[in-house]
Amino acid sequence: MTLSPNSITAPRKRRSRQALAPWLFLAPGLAMFLVYVIVPVFQSMWVSFFDWDGLSPKTWVGIANYIELIDDEAFYTSLKNNVIWLALYMLAVPAGLMIALFLNQTVRGIRIYKSLFFFPFVISQVVVGLIFSWFYAPDFGLLYKLIEWLTGSQVAILADEHLVTYGIIAAGLWPQIAYCMILYLTGLNAVAPDQIEAARLDGAKGWKMLWYVVLPQLRPATFIALVVTVIGALRSFDLVSIMTSGGPYGSSRVLSYYMYEQALSEYGYRMGYGAAIAVVLFAIMMIFISGFIWKMWRDEQGAR
Amino acid sequence: MKFTKTALVGALMLSVAVPAFAQQRSLVINTDTSDPAPKAAFDALIADFEAANPDVKVTVNLFDHEGYKTAIRNFLTADSPDLANWYAGNRMAPFVKAGQFMDVSDVWAENGLNESLASAASSMTIDGKQWGVPYTYYQWGIYFNKDVYKAAGVEVPKTWDEFVANCAKFQAAGVDCLTTGSKALWPTAGIFDYLDLRTNGYDFHMQLTSGDIPWTDDRVKAVFAEWAKVVPYTTANHAAIDWQDAAALLVQGKAANYVMGNFAVATFKDGGMTNDSLGFMPFPEITPGLARAEEAPTDTIHIPAGAKNVADAKKFLAFMASAEQQTKMNETLGQLPINKDSTVGDDPFLKAGFELLSTADGGIAQFFDRDASAEMAKVGMEGFQEFMVKPDRIDAILDRLEKTRARLAK
Numbered sequence: 001m002t003l004s005p006n007s008i009t010a011p012r013k014r015r016s017r018q019a020l021a022p023w024l025f026l027a028p029g030l031a032m033f034l035v036y037v038i039v040p041v042f043q044s045m046w047v048s049f050f051d052w053d054g055l056s057p058k059t060w061v062g063i064a065n066y067i068e069l070i071d072d073e074a075f076y077t078s079l080k081n082n083v084i085w086l087a088l089y090m091l092a093v094p095a096g097l098m099i100a101l102f103l104n105q106t107v108r109g110i111r112i113y114k115s116l117f118f119f120p121f122v123i124s125q126v127v128v129g130l131i132f133s134w135f136y137a138p139d140f141g142l143l144y145k146l147i148e149w150l151t152g153s154q155v156a157i158l159a160d161e162h163l164v165t166y167g168i169i170a171a172g173l174w175p176q177i178a179y180c181m182i183l184y185l186t187g188l189n190a191v192a193p194d195q196i197e198a199a200r201l202d203g204a205k206g207w208k209m210l211w212y213v214v215l216p217q218l219r220p221a222t223f224i225a226l227v228v229t230v231i232g233a234l235r236s237f238d239l240v241s242i243m244t245s246g247g248p249y250g251s252s253r254v255l256s257y258y259m260y261e262q263a264l265s266e267y268g269y270r271m272g273y274g275a276a277i278a279v280v281l282f283a284i285m286m287i288f289i290s291g292f293i294w295k296m297w298r299d300e301q302g303a304r
Numbered sequence: 305m306k307f308t309k310t311a312l313v314g315a316l317m318l319s320v321a322v323p324a325f326a327q328q329r330s331l332v333i334n335t336d337t338s339d340p341a342p343k344a345a346f347d348a349l350i351a352d353f354e355a356a357n358p359d360v361k362v363t364v365n366l367f368d369h370e371g372y373k374t375a376i377r378n379f380l381t382a383d384s385p386d387l388a389n390w391y392a393g394n395r396m397a398p399f400v401k402a403g404q405f406m407d408v409s410d411v412w413a414e415n416g417l418n419e420s421l422a423s424a425a426s427s428m429t430i431d432g433k434q435w436g437v438p439y440t441y442y443q444w445g446i447y448f449n450k451d452v453y454k455a456a457g458v459e460v461p462k463t464w465d466e467f468v469a470n471c472a473k474f475q476a477a478g479v480d481c482l483t484t485g486s487k488a489l490w491p492t493a494g495i496f497d498y499l500d501l502r503t504n505g506y507d508f509h510m511q512l513t514s515g516d517i518p519w520t521d522d523r524v525k526a527v528f529a530e531w532a533k534v535v536p537y538t539t540a541n542h543a544a545i546d547w548q549d550a551a552a553l554l555v556q557g558k559a560a561n562y563v564m565g566n567f568a569v570a571t572f573k574d575g576g577m578t579n580d581s582l583g584f585m586p587f588p589e590i591t592p593g594l595a596r597a598e599e600a601p602t603d604t605i606h607i608p609a610g611a612k613n614v615a616d617a618k619k620f621l622a623f624m625a626s627a628e629q630q631t632k633m634n635e636t637l638g639q640l641p642i643n644k645d646s647t648v649g650d651d652p653f654l655k656a657g658f659e660l661l662s663t664a665d666g667g668i669a670q671f672f673d674r675d676a677s678a679e680m681a682k683v684g685m686e687g688f689q690e691f692m693v694k695p696d697r698i699d700a701i702l703d704r705l706e707k708t709r710a711r712l713a714k
Contacts, residue, residue: 054377055402068711073704138541139549159544159693247487248543249690266373267673267682269398 041282048275058272065276074250075277078258081165082234082284085254088169089176089233093225096180097218101210103181104188114185121178129242132171133158158244161251168239168252176232180225187221188214223295230288234281255281331616332385333605334365336372345636352632353623360616380404384610386617392427392438392602393670394514394677399606400430406607406614408621409433415622423661424602424642427670436606437621439630442566442639443657444494444599444671448583452479452560460583464502464530464590467561471537474560481537483559484692485550492688493672493681494563497599500527502590506597506667513675515713519705525698530590532695543693551575563587565601566639569653584656597666601674602642683708 048065050058069075103114120128135143138156147155157167191214199213215222237256240246246253246261253261255277261267263274337346343366350362365385367375376388380399390396390405399405412418412434418425424438453460456477461467471481484491500509504523511517512524539550539559551568553559555575562568572582586598605624607617623629630641635649640657648658661668673681687701 053398053402055381055398055404136544138544154540156541156544159541161693245488247489247686247689248693249686261682264374265682267678269377270679 044275044278044282047271048273048279050272052271053269054271055269061272065273068273069276069280074253074258075255077250078253078255078277081252081254082236082281084165085169085172085233085236086230088166089172089229089236090226092173092176092180092229093222095173095177096182096225097184097222099177099181100184100188101214104185118178118182120175121182123175125175125238126242128171128175129239132167132174132239133243136167158252159248161248164244164248164252168236168243171243172232172236172239176229179228179232183221183225183228184218187218191217223292227292231285234285234288255284328359328361329613329616330361330363331387331613331620332363332365333387333620334367334372334376334379334385335389336367336369337389338366338368341637345633348636349624349629349633352629353620356623357616357619360619362620380608380610384608384612386607386611386613387605387620388608390436390604390606391670391674392424392436392604393674395670395674396435396604396606397430397677400435404609405435406609406611407433408436408607408618411437411618411621411625415625417622417625420627420643420645421625422644423668427602427668428604436604437625438602438604438642439624440634440637440639441600441602441642441661441668443660444498444563444565444587444601445657445660446561446585446587447554447564447568447572448561448585449554449557449559449577450581450583452477452557453583455557456560458560460585461588464588467588468533470560471534475537479557480539480553480559482534482561482563483539483550483553484542484562485539485545485547486542486689486692487544487546489682489685489689490671490673491547491550491564492692493685494565494599495531496527496684496688497669497672497675498563498587499530499590500524501597501599501666501669502587502594503527503530504591505594506669509597509669510667510675513669513672513680515677515680515709519702519709524702528691528695528698528702531691532698535692535695538692543689566653566657569651570638579652582653584653586660595666596664597669598661598664599669599671600640600661601671677712680705680708680712 047058049060049062051061051064052058099117103110103117107113135141136157138144138154138159144154144156147153155163157163195213195217196209199209204213235256236254237260240252240254240257241260244252246257259274259277259281261274262270262277268274333350335342335346337343346364350364354360354362372389376390376399379385380388381404390399396405412421412425417434417437421428421438424441425434428434428436428438448460452474456470456473456479458470458473459466461470474481482495484495486492497509500512503526504512508517508523512519512521517524539545539553542550547564547568548571550559550562551564551571552575554562555572555577569582586596589596605621607614607621611617624633625643627641627643627645630643631646634641634646638649638651638654640648640654640661644662648654669675672684676684684705687705691698691701
């Protein structure tokens with residue numbers, strides 16, 4: 001666009017246009033985010049103060065849903081399982097890094113190996129869940145047979161209240177490790193070769209090289225891997241649903257699945273109670289998410 | 305001029321006649337009959353109905369069986385069909401109470417259904433009115449492997465004590481006395497229902513499931529005491545397997561007995577069992593002299609409150625309730641008709657079921673997850689499953705069930 005003399009004499013107009021343009025471009029996205037994310041968040045909070053089956057009129061019950069939650073064994077089981085998920089899911093980050101370091105070499109056919117390692121992330125979580133269910137299945141499952149052969153005892157992992165959550169997490173780690181691996185593989189591409197070279201000249205190798213030279217350069221990748229793993233652990237739902245439906249007798253439930261059971265499953269339709277669970281889950285997620293956002297903001301400030 | 309007048313009259317007549325011809329009324333049915341046999345039975349029923357009422361065009365919206373349970377809540381409020389499938393007993397209560405189903409007592413009165421469908425009348429009645437019409441049910445009971453009984457040298461038991469005594473013999477032969485697959489929870493409820501019906505009777509069971517009796521009642525504890533007698537002889541990994549997997553155990557002779565509904569016969573026979581190797585017995589007597597009650601989940605059709613073509617919908621319900629149509633449908637379904645003037649197919653299990661249900665003087669229960677409210681059912685069945693794995697936790701389990709009952713009773 002060529003500037004006409006007039007527009008030069010109207011710099012204020014141009015400046016306001018410059019200020020407006022980004023918002024115009026953001027508007028469609030913001031509108032969607034508002035309608036489909038922000039508004040439902042507050043709606044859920046609002047619904048959590050009601051007793052409502054989704055059909056009949058709502059009844060205001062104040063914080064009764066939350067009071068019931070405090071005294072609900074199933075809620076604590078779900079919360080405990082969520083903590084276990086969170087803790088064990090973190091293993092995906094170092095495991096992904098190890099595999100990425102291992103695969104980050106130039107060998108003939110390395111792309112095939114990389115794709116094979118990445119494969120579990122590509123297939124659907126439902127399929128992962130089914131594969132592991134069969135792996136654990138009594139009477140014909142591979143792991144079941146293996147344990148029977150090794151120890152002589154029969155262990156049906158998905159029917160044991162103490163083992164079932166670990167069994168599901170193991171299934172979840174499989175694709176999650178692949179995800180972290182791919183994040184680190186792309187990160188490793190960006191590691192500056194001259195720094196490696198310089199470090200090598202200074203005599204660094206092995207763990208020292210990894211810890212002082214490679215890892216600091218992988219910080220962005222580590223950050224993203226942590227974020228997706230934390231969120232992945234907290235919203236774990238599909239595997240629980242596919243592998244056990246929260247069973248046996250509710251011992252593998254997590255908060256998101258309990259929320260679904262209460263609010264939306266065949267035996268539930270307690271919208272208010274489900275919403276209260278959702279609010280608690282949201283609060284837990286907020287702790288992590290605000291932490292991440294704060295860190296990102298601080299980094300950007302530092303970079304400026 | 306004259307010509308034009310005739311033409312005009314002709315045109316007028318045509319314009320009257322054409323809409324009259326085109327005025328084929330439409331009747332929309334939403335069903336979950338997506339499995340082959342129910343679908344065939346419904347297709348035949350609808351074809352017959354259309355043949356009898358040429359001015360009605362029936363449109364069927366077929367839903368997946370599981371998805372339907374969620375979908376019905378949406379379409380009843382948003383875009384109501386004229387007829388919808390559902391279930392009897394407390395399962396329909398939420399919709400009745402929310403005013404989503406129409407009162408069809410007049411259909412019952414005008415067509416004499418109170419007599420012909422008498423066996424299901426109580427399960428279709430809420431507040432003294434009928435809210436739908438049932439078309440099929442099936443019996444529950446114990447299915448057993450005759451070959452396993454022969455191999456272990458065990459007689460078919462008449463009483464619960466005999467049944468429990470047999471279990472020790474089956475264990476000695478390396479066979480699970482009782483099998484089930486409780487991964488989906490509901491198979492456990494069949495065992496509980498029968499133990500309660502046989503220990504305390506129909507009235508107590510109905511009061512318990514409708515939430516009028518505390519779960520911590522001694523009579524409830526007595527039921528679990530009976531149950532505890534067979535828990536050690538039940539398939540160990542039941543919580544990890546589905547009911548079909550447990551059916552395979554019965555077929556393979558690794559298990560002797562299975563408390564199941566008659567729909568399982570098809571699965572047993574697919575697995576290679578025949579009328580010679582598969583046996584059926586009513587659940588044995590526990591408390592002597594108690595009026596015998598049975599379990600028979602009933603499938604029904606209702607008119608949603610938002611139906612557009614109510615007149616034809618009622619006509620359809622009356623048509624479906626007839627002895628002739630119920631005979632025909634249930635022949636295809638392989639289940640039992642409710643109309644007492646219907647006839648049953650030549651299958652020994654159906655005959656046994658018809659005999660069993662028509663002579664049940666105690667009453668007919670629907671099934672735990674239909675008699676109890678949905679939330680109570682979920683918590684209850686989880687409790688049953690936990691009890692079958694950890695029988696010593698019974699007090700904690702019953703406390704939890706009681707907590708849910710008390711909350712729902714509020």
